Amino acid sequence: MTTPHSWRKSTRSTNTDNCVEVGRLTDGAAIRDTKNRNAGHLTTTRTQWTAFITALKTDRFE
Structure with a gap:
């Protein structure tokens, strides 16, 4: 596994x-x-990250 880089927050x-x-x-x-x-x-x-972001943007976590 690679080391994470380019950390950022909103x-x-x-x-x-x-x-x-x-x-x-x-x-x-x-x-x-x-x-x-x-x-x-x-x-x-x-794939997991894309599914998570899609769920956030479509209000599936309300």
Whole structure:
């Protein structure tokens, strides 16, 4: 597995403590808690990440 790189958080998270960051992987994404970066990260495949983002954009988590 590759090491995540290009970590970023949403610009909408600027004034809040409840943030996660997303990093790029060769074939997917990594997610970590902004407040505790040393705790590690979760990884997803490109397919899983795409399905998750699609679900968010179509309000499937309401």
